[in-house]
Amino acid sequence: MGKAAFRVSVEGSDKVITCLADETLLKAMARQGISNIPVGCRNGGCGVCKIRVTKGEYETGKMSIKHVTQVERDDGYALACKAFPKSDLTVTVKNEE
Amino acid sequence: MALNGVLRPGFVQVRVLDMAEAIVHYRDRIGLTLVSTESDGRVYMKAYDEFDRHSIVLRECDEAGLDLMAFKVCSEASLDDFATKLAAGGYEVTTVAAGEQPGVGRRISFVAPTGHRFDLYAEIELSDNGPMTNNPDVSQLDPQGMKAIRFDHCLLYGGDIDGTKKVFEEILGFSVSEMVVDDDTGMIIALFLTCSNKAHDLALVRHEEDGKLHHVSFLVEDWSSIGAAADIITRYDVSRDIGPTRHGITRGMTIYFFDPSGNRNEVFAGGYHYYPDNPLRVWKASSVGKAIFYYERELNDRFMTVVT
Numbered sequence: 001m002g003k004a005a006f007r008v009s010v011e012g013s014d015k016v017i018t019c020l021a022d023e024t025l026l027k028a029m030a031r032q033g034i035s036n037i038p039v040g041c042r043n044g045g046c047g048v049c050k051i052r053v054t055k056g057e058y059e060t061g062k063m064s065i066k067h068v069t070q071v072e073r074d075d076g077y078a079l080a081c082k083a084f085p086k087s088d089l090t091v092t093v094k095n096e097e
Numbered sequence: 098m099a100l101n102g103v104l105r106p107g108f109v110q111v112r113v114l115d116m117a118e119a120i121v122h123y124r125d126r127i128g129l130t131l132v133s134t135e136s137d138g139r140v141y142m143k144a145y146d147e148f149d150r151h152s153i154v155l156r157e158c159d160e161a162g163l164d165l166m167a168f169k170v171c172s173e174a175s176l177d178d179f180a181t182k183l184a185a186g187g188y189e190v191t192t193v194a195a196g197e198q199p200g201v202g203r204r205i206s207f208v209a210p211t212g213h214r215f216d217l218y219a220e221i222e223l224s225d226n227g228p229m230t231n232n233p234d235v236s237q238l239d240p241q242g243m244k245a246i247r248f249d250h251c252l253l254y255g256g257d258i259d260g261t262k263k264v265f266e267e268i269l270g271f272s273v274s275e276m277v278v279d280d281d282t283g284m285i286i287a288l289f290l291t292c293s294n295k296a297h298d299l300a301l302v303r304h305e306e307d308g309k310l311h312h313v314s315f316l317v318e319d320w321s322s323i324g325a326a327a328d329i330i331t332r333y334d335v336s337r338d339i340g341p342t343r344h345g346i347t348r349g350m351t352i353y354f355f356d357p358s359g360n361r362n363e364v365f366a367g368g369y370h371y372y373p374d375n376p377l378r379v380w381k382a383s384s385v386g387k388a389i390f391y392y393e394r395e396l397n398d399r400f401m402t403v404v405t
Protein backbone atom coordinates (compact mmCIF):
# COMPACT_ATOMS: atom_id res chain seq x y z
CA MET A 1 0.00 0.00 0.00
CA GLY A 2 1.28 3.44 -0.89
CA LYS A 3 1.45 6.34 1.52
CA ALA A 4 -1.78 8.17 2.26
CA ALA A 5 -2.27 11.06 -0.17
CA PHE A 6 -4.90 13.75 -0.46
CA ARG A 7 -6.19 15.88 -3.32
CA VAL A 8 -5.66 19.61 -2.98
CA SER A 9 -7.55 22.07 -5.19
CA VAL A 10 -5.81 25.41 -5.52
CA GLU A 11 -8.31 28.20 -6.10
CA GLY A 12 -7.51 30.37 -9.06
CA SER A 13 -5.66 27.54 -10.73
CA ASP A 14 -7.26 24.71 -12.61
CA LYS A 15 -4.81 22.28 -11.07
CA VAL A 16 -5.64 19.68 -8.50
CA ILE A 17 -2.49 18.43 -6.88
CA THR A 18 -1.59 15.52 -4.66
CA CYS A 19 -0.18 16.00 -1.19
CA LEU A 20 1.14 13.08 0.83
CA ALA A 21 0.04 12.88 4.47
CA ASP A 22 3.61 13.53 5.65
CA GLU A 23 4.37 16.21 3.09
CA THR A 24 3.89 19.94 3.60
CA LEU A 25 1.44 21.72 1.33
CA LEU A 26 4.27 24.01 0.21
CA LYS A 27 6.42 21.11 -0.90
CA ALA A 28 3.53 19.48 -2.72
CA MET A 29 2.57 22.72 -4.46
CA ALA A 30 6.12 23.55 -5.52
CA ARG A 31 6.70 19.98 -6.68
CA GLN A 32 3.60 20.07 -8.90
CA GLY A 33 4.19 23.44 -10.52
CA ILE A 34 1.93 25.74 -8.51
CA SER A 35 4.07 28.77 -9.19
CA ASN A 36 2.16 31.55 -7.45
CA ILE A 37 3.23 30.39 -4.00
CA PRO A 38 6.59 31.81 -2.93
CA VAL A 39 9.03 29.41 -1.33
CA GLY A 40 10.86 31.17 1.49
CA CYS A 41 12.41 29.74 4.63
CA ARG A 42 10.29 26.51 4.48
CA ASN A 43 10.27 26.59 8.29
CA GLY A 44 7.36 28.78 9.44
CA GLY A 45 9.36 31.91 10.18
CA CYS A 46 9.17 34.29 7.23
CA GLY A 47 5.47 34.19 6.34
CA VAL A 48 5.74 34.38 2.54
CA CYS A 49 3.93 31.07 1.98
CA LYS A 50 0.72 32.10 3.71
CA ILE A 51 -2.42 30.35 2.46
CA ARG A 52 -6.03 29.97 3.50
CA VAL A 53 -7.63 26.58 3.67
CA THR A 54 -11.27 27.03 2.73
CA LYS A 55 -12.30 23.37 2.82
CA GLY A 56 -10.98 20.27 4.56
CA GLU A 57 -8.96 19.19 7.58
CA TYR A 58 -5.28 19.84 8.14
CA GLU A 59 -2.80 20.24 10.94
CA THR A 60 0.15 22.57 11.38
CA GLY A 61 3.56 22.67 13.00
CA LYS A 62 4.91 25.73 14.82
CA MET A 63 4.37 28.96 12.88
CA SER A 64 5.49 32.51 13.67
CA ILE A 65 2.54 34.25 15.37
CA LYS A 66 3.53 37.46 13.62
CA HIS A 67 2.53 35.99 10.27
CA VAL A 68 -0.55 33.99 11.31
CA THR A 69 -2.30 35.34 14.38
CA GLN A 70 -4.55 33.13 16.49
CA VAL A 71 -7.63 34.78 14.98
CA GLU A 72 -6.34 34.03 11.49
CA ARG A 73 -5.54 30.45 12.46
CA ASP A 74 -9.13 29.98 13.58
CA ASP A 75 -10.15 31.36 10.20
CA GLY A 76 -8.18 28.81 8.13
CA TYR A 77 -5.01 30.77 7.52
CA ALA A 78 -1.76 28.84 7.71
CA LEU A 79 1.79 28.79 6.43
CA ALA A 80 1.93 26.19 3.66
CA CYS A 81 5.42 25.09 4.72
CA LYS A 82 4.02 24.01 8.10
CA ALA A 83 0.65 22.60 6.99
CA PHE A 84 -0.07 18.89 6.51
CA PRO A 85 -3.32 17.58 4.99
CA LYS A 86 -5.66 15.32 6.96
CA SER A 87 -8.29 15.20 4.18
CA ASP A 88 -8.79 16.52 0.66
CA LEU A 89 -8.43 20.30 0.75
CA THR A 90 -9.29 23.49 -1.07
CA VAL A 91 -6.75 26.28 -0.55
CA THR A 92 -6.29 29.88 -1.63
CA VAL A 93 -2.83 31.36 -2.03
CA LYS A 94 -2.80 34.65 -0.14
CA ASN A 95 -1.01 36.55 -2.90
CA GLU A 96 -3.86 35.83 -5.27
CA GLU A 97 -6.62 37.30 -3.12
CA MET B 98 45.81 50.25 13.04
CA ALA B 99 45.30 49.67 16.70
CA LEU B 100 41.88 48.24 17.39
CA ASN B 101 40.05 50.32 19.98
CA GLY B 102 36.49 51.15 20.93
CA VAL B 103 34.21 48.52 19.42
CA LEU B 104 36.23 45.31 18.98
CA ARG B 105 33.84 42.92 17.26
CA PRO B 106 30.38 41.41 17.08
CA GLY B 107 30.11 39.62 20.42
CA PHE B 108 26.83 37.76 20.47
CA VAL B 109 23.34 37.67 19.02
CA GLN B 110 20.12 36.67 20.76
CA VAL B 111 17.86 34.90 18.27
CA ARG B 112 14.22 33.89 18.74
CA VAL B 113 13.37 30.30 17.84
CA LEU B 114 9.99 28.59 17.61
CA ASP B 115 11.15 25.23 18.98
CA MET B 116 14.17 25.01 21.26
CA ALA B 117 14.80 21.28 20.84
CA GLU B 118 14.99 21.62 17.05
CA ALA B 119 17.11 24.76 17.34
CA ILE B 120 19.64 22.99 19.54
CA VAL B 121 20.04 20.17 17.03
CA HIS B 122 20.54 22.73 14.25
CA TYR B 123 23.01 25.06 15.92
CA ARG B 124 24.92 22.38 17.82
CA ASP B 125 24.91 19.33 15.56
CA ARG B 126 24.70 20.95 12.12
CA ILE B 127 26.59 24.24 12.51
CA GLY B 128 28.83 22.69 15.15
CA LEU B 129 28.50 25.07 18.10
CA THR B 130 29.09 23.94 21.67
CA LEU B 131 26.15 24.14 24.06
CA VAL B 132 27.46 26.20 26.99
CA SER B 133 24.42 26.31 29.26
CA THR B 134 20.66 26.23 29.49
CA GLU B 135 19.40 28.73 32.03
CA SER B 136 16.29 28.70 34.21
CA ASP B 137 14.50 31.22 31.97
CA GLY B 138 14.89 28.75 29.08
CA ARG B 139 17.54 30.64 27.15
CA VAL B 140 20.26 28.47 25.65
CA TYR B 141 23.84 29.73 25.31
CA MET B 142 26.28 28.46 22.67
CA LYS B 143 29.72 29.22 21.30
CA ALA B 144 31.94 28.30 18.38
CA TYR B 145 35.09 26.32 19.07
CA ASP B 146 37.58 29.08 18.29
CA GLU B 147 36.01 31.80 20.43
CA PHE B 148 37.62 32.77 23.72
CA ASP B 149 34.49 34.26 25.26
CA ARG B 150 31.81 32.31 27.13
CA HIS B 151 29.11 32.48 24.44
CA SER B 152 28.25 34.09 21.13
CA ILE B 153 24.81 32.70 20.27
CA VAL B 154 21.84 32.99 22.60
CA LEU B 155 18.61 31.20 21.66
CA ARG B 156 15.29 32.25 23.16
CA GLU B 157 12.15 30.25 22.55
CA CYS B 158 9.28 32.43 21.39
CA ASP B 159 6.19 32.16 19.16
CA GLU B 160 7.81 34.54 16.67
CA ALA B 161 11.16 34.04 14.90
CA GLY B 162 13.72 36.85 14.45
CA LEU B 163 16.38 38.82 16.25
CA ASP B 164 16.14 40.14 19.82
CA LEU B 165 19.46 41.97 19.74
CA MET B 166 22.99 42.03 18.41
CA ALA B 167 25.76 42.90 20.87
CA PHE B 168 29.26 44.23 20.26
CA LYS B 169 32.18 43.84 22.59
CA VAL B 170 34.09 47.05 23.36
CA CYS B 171 37.65 47.34 24.64
CA SER B 172 37.05 48.62 28.19
CA GLU B 173 34.53 49.81 30.76
CA ALA B 174 35.76 53.36 30.15
CA SER B 175 35.01 52.97 26.46
CA LEU B 176 31.54 51.67 27.35
CA ASP B 177 30.89 54.82 29.42
CA ASP B 178 32.22 56.95 26.61
CA PHE B 179 29.84 55.34 24.10
CA ALA B 180 26.91 55.78 26.53
CA THR B 181 27.68 59.50 26.77
CA LYS B 182 28.05 59.95 23.03
CA LEU B 183 24.90 57.97 22.20
CA ALA B 184 22.90 60.04 24.67
CA ALA B 185 24.37 63.25 23.24
CA GLY B 186 23.36 61.99 19.80
CA GLY B 187 19.75 61.78 20.95
CA TYR B 188 19.57 58.06 21.60
CA GLU B 189 17.78 56.64 24.60
CA VAL B 190 20.44 54.53 26.29
CA THR B 191 19.37 51.92 28.79
CA THR B 192 21.61 49.84 31.03
CA VAL B 193 21.32 46.08 31.24
CA ALA B 194 22.62 44.84 34.59
CA ALA B 195 25.63 42.55 34.74
CA GLY B 196 24.46 38.94 34.90
CA GLU B 197 21.31 39.40 32.81
CA GLN B 198 23.12 36.88 30.64
CA PRO B 199 25.40 34.53 32.58
CA GLY B 200 29.02 35.67 32.57
CA VAL B 201 28.30 38.98 30.82
CA GLY B 202 29.05 42.30 32.51
CA ARG B 203 27.08 45.53 32.37
CA ARG B 204 25.65 46.34 28.95
CA ILE B 205 24.37 49.53 27.42
CA SER B 206 21.55 49.24 24.94
CA PHE B 207 19.98 51.42 22.26
CA VAL B 208 17.61 51.05 19.33
CA ALA B 209 19.03 52.13 15.97
CA PRO B 210 16.98 54.04 13.35
CA THR B 211 16.34 50.76 11.50
CA GLY B 212 14.56 49.44 14.61
CA HIS B 213 17.26 47.01 15.67
CA ARG B 214 18.39 46.77 19.27
CA PHE B 215 22.15 46.88 19.74
CA ASP B 216 23.95 46.29 23.02
CA LEU B 217 27.55 47.06 23.95
CA TYR B 218 29.54 45.41 26.72
CA ALA B 219 33.15 45.23 27.83
CA GLU B 220 33.23 42.25 30.16
CA ILE B 221 32.43 38.61 29.53
CA GLU B 222 33.85 35.49 31.16
CA LEU B 223 36.34 33.46 29.22
CA SER B 224 35.27 29.98 28.19
CA ASP B 225 36.93 26.86 29.53
CA ASN B 226 36.67 25.45 26.01
CA GLY B 227 38.19 28.34 24.11
CA PRO B 228 41.33 28.27 21.99
CA MET B 229 44.37 26.95 23.87
CA THR B 230 47.04 29.48 24.87
CA ASN B 231 49.84 27.29 26.17
CA ASN B 232 51.64 25.47 23.35
CA PRO B 233 48.30 25.80 21.61
CA ASP B 234 46.92 23.08 19.38
CA VAL B 235 44.68 24.27 16.54
CA SER B 236 41.63 23.40 18.60
CA GLN B 237 40.86 22.20 22.10
CA LEU B 238 37.56 20.53 21.28
CA ASP B 239 37.27 18.62 18.00
CA PRO B 240 35.31 20.82 15.59
CA GLN B 241 31.89 19.30 14.82
CA GLY B 242 29.29 19.64 12.05
CA MET B 243 30.10 22.55 9.73
CA LYS B 244 33.03 23.40 12.01
CA ALA B 245 32.01 27.03 12.56
CA ILE B 246 35.07 28.97 13.76
CA ARG B 247 33.23 31.99 15.14
CA PHE B 248 30.04 34.02 14.97
CA ASP B 249 31.10 36.63 12.44
CA HIS B 250 28.46 39.18 11.39
CA CYS B 251 24.79 39.85 10.76
CA LEU B 252 22.89 41.28 7.81
CA LEU B 253 19.88 43.25 9.01
CA TYR B 254 16.99 44.79 7.06
CA GLY B 255 15.24 48.02 7.95
CA GLY B 256 14.01 51.38 6.68
CA ASP B 257 16.35 54.18 7.70
CA ILE B 258 19.71 52.61 6.89
CA ASP B 259 21.16 56.10 6.47
CA GLY B 260 20.34 56.75 10.12
CA THR B 261 21.88 53.49 11.32
CA LYS B 262 24.93 54.18 9.12
CA LYS B 263 25.32 57.53 10.83
CA VAL B 264 25.28 56.17 14.37
CA PHE B 265 27.71 53.37 13.53
CA GLU B 266 30.10 55.66 11.65
CA GLU B 267 29.93 58.80 13.74
CA ILE B 268 29.43 57.43 17.24
CA LEU B 269 30.64 53.84 17.24
CA GLY B 270 33.64 54.39 14.97
CA PHE B 271 32.75 51.93 12.18
CA SER B 272 33.75 52.47 8.54
CA VAL B 273 31.79 51.66 5.41
CA SER B 274 33.79 49.22 3.32
CA GLU B 275 31.36 48.76 0.50
CA MET B 276 27.87 49.76 -0.61
CA VAL B 277 25.18 49.36 -3.28
CA VAL B 278 23.55 52.54 -4.55
CA ASP B 279 20.68 53.35 -6.87
CA ASP B 280 22.04 54.10 -10.38
CA ASP B 281 20.11 57.34 -10.76
CA THR B 282 19.54 58.80 -7.32
CA GLY B 283 22.59 57.46 -5.48
CA MET B 284 20.32 56.34 -2.64
CA ILE B 285 22.04 53.68 -0.56
CA ILE B 286 20.35 50.29 -0.93
CA ALA B 287 22.86 48.16 0.98
CA LEU B 288 25.89 48.95 3.08
CA PHE B 289 28.69 46.99 4.72
CA LEU B 290 30.15 48.31 7.95
CA THR B 291 33.35 47.23 9.63
CA CYS B 292 34.87 47.99 13.03
CA SER B 293 37.93 45.88 12.30
CA ASN B 294 40.15 44.39 9.65
CA LYS B 295 37.24 42.32 8.32
CA ALA B 296 35.37 43.29 5.17
CA HIS B 297 32.19 43.54 7.26
CA ASP B 298 31.03 43.18 10.83
CA LEU B 299 27.49 44.37 10.15
CA ALA B 300 25.55 44.77 6.91
CA LEU B 301 22.30 46.61 6.28
CA VAL B 302 19.78 46.49 3.45
CA ARG B 303 16.99 49.02 2.94
CA HIS B 304 13.61 47.37 3.46
CA GLU B 305 10.06 48.57 4.09
CA GLU B 306 9.84 46.90 7.49
CA ASP B 307 12.10 47.73 10.44
CA GLY B 308 13.95 45.44 12.80
CA LYS B 309 14.29 42.45 10.47
CA LEU B 310 16.96 39.76 10.44
CA HIS B 311 18.35 38.60 7.10
CA HIS B 312 21.08 36.32 8.38
CA VAL B 313 23.44 35.38 11.17
CA SER B 314 26.81 34.37 9.74
CA PHE B 315 29.54 32.03 10.90
CA LEU B 316 33.10 31.88 9.64
CA VAL B 317 34.48 28.58 8.35
CA GLU B 318 37.99 27.79 7.22
CA ASP B 319 37.96 27.69 3.43
CA TRP B 320 36.15 26.82 0.21
CA SER B 321 36.22 23.10 0.96
CA SER B 322 34.51 23.81 4.30
CA ILE B 323 31.67 25.43 2.35
CA GLY B 324 31.36 22.22 0.33
CA ALA B 325 31.36 20.15 3.50
CA ALA B 326 28.62 22.40 4.91
CA ALA B 327 26.59 21.87 1.73
CA ASP B 328 26.94 18.10 2.21
CA ILE B 329 25.55 18.42 5.75
CA ILE B 330 22.69 20.60 4.50
CA THR B 331 21.61 17.91 2.03
CA ARG B 332 22.37 14.97 4.31
CA TYR B 333 20.14 16.36 7.08
CA ASP B 334 17.57 18.01 4.79
CA VAL B 335 18.31 21.50 6.11
CA SER B 336 16.35 24.18 4.21
CA ARG B 337 18.89 25.65 1.77
CA ASP B 338 18.57 29.15 0.34
CA ILE B 339 21.45 29.47 -2.14
CA GLY B 340 25.03 28.38 -2.62
CA PRO B 341 27.75 27.29 -2.50
CA THR B 342 28.57 30.50 -4.32
CA ARG B 343 30.58 33.68 -3.84
CA HIS B 344 29.73 37.26 -2.99
CA GLY B 345 31.09 40.04 -5.20
CA ILE B 346 30.75 42.28 -2.15
CA THR B 347 33.40 41.27 0.42
CA ARG B 348 34.39 38.41 -1.99
CA GLY B 349 33.41 35.86 0.65
CA MET B 350 32.54 32.29 -0.38
CA THR B 351 29.17 31.36 1.03
CA ILE B 352 26.19 29.11 1.51
CA TYR B 353 22.86 30.34 2.93
CA PHE B 354 20.36 28.14 4.71
CA PHE B 355 17.57 28.43 7.27
CA ASP B 356 17.35 27.31 10.86
CA PRO B 357 14.25 25.26 11.85
CA SER B 358 12.42 28.50 12.76
CA GLY B 359 13.11 30.17 9.42
CA ASN B 360 15.96 32.42 10.55
CA ARG B 361 18.59 32.53 7.80
CA ASN B 362 22.14 31.43 8.57
CA GLU B 363 25.28 31.67 6.50
CA VAL B 364 28.61 29.94 6.67
CA PHE B 365 31.26 31.78 4.73
CA ALA B 366 35.00 31.81 4.19
CA GLY B 367 37.52 34.25 2.81
CA GLY B 368 36.95 37.85 1.79
CA TYR B 369 39.43 40.66 1.71
CA HIS B 370 41.04 42.46 4.62
CA TYR B 371 39.91 45.98 5.24
CA TYR B 372 42.03 48.92 6.38
CA PRO B 373 40.53 52.27 7.34
CA ASP B 374 42.42 54.07 4.57
CA ASN B 375 40.88 51.85 1.87
CA PRO B 376 38.76 53.73 -0.67
CA LEU B 377 35.03 52.95 -0.58
CA ARG B 378 33.94 50.24 -3.03
CA VAL B 379 30.62 51.07 -4.70
CA TRP B 380 28.22 48.90 -6.72
CA LYS B 381 25.41 50.27 -8.84
CA ALA B 382 22.02 48.65 -8.28
CA SER B 383 22.04 47.61 -11.94
CA SER B 384 24.94 45.27 -11.05
CA VAL B 385 23.51 44.08 -7.76
CA GLY B 386 23.15 40.49 -8.97
CA LYS B 387 26.90 40.14 -9.36
CA ALA B 388 27.49 42.08 -6.15
CA ILE B 389 25.48 39.62 -4.09
CA PHE B 390 25.88 36.34 -6.00
CA TYR B 391 29.01 36.62 -8.09
CA TYR B 392 28.56 33.36 -10.00
CA GLU B 393 24.80 33.47 -10.61
CA ARG B 394 25.00 37.20 -11.43
CA GLU B 395 21.38 37.60 -10.41
CA LEU B 396 19.50 37.85 -7.14
CA ASN B 397 16.93 35.27 -6.19
CA ASP B 398 13.62 36.69 -4.93
CA ARG B 399 14.27 35.14 -1.55
CA PHE B 400 17.33 37.31 -0.90
CA MET B 401 15.29 40.51 -1.02
CA THR B 402 12.01 39.36 0.51
CA VAL B 403 12.54 36.54 2.99
CA VAL B 404 13.50 37.78 6.46
CA THR B 405 12.44 37.10 10.03
Ligand code: FES
Pocket residue numbers: 026038039040041042043044045046047048049050079080081082359
Ligand atom coordinates in the same frame (compact mmCIF):
# COMPACT_ATOMS: atom_id res chain seq x y z
S1 FES C 1 8.33 29.62 3.58
FE1 FES C 1 8.79 30.89 5.32
S2 FES C 1 7.01 30.66 6.50
FE2 FES C 1 6.69 29.22 4.89
Ligand SMILES: [Fe+2]
Pocket residue numbers: 250251252312314363365
Ligand atom coordinates in the same frame (compact mmCIF):
# COMPACT_ATOMS: atom_id res chain seq x y z
FE1 LIG D 1 26.88 37.45 5.33
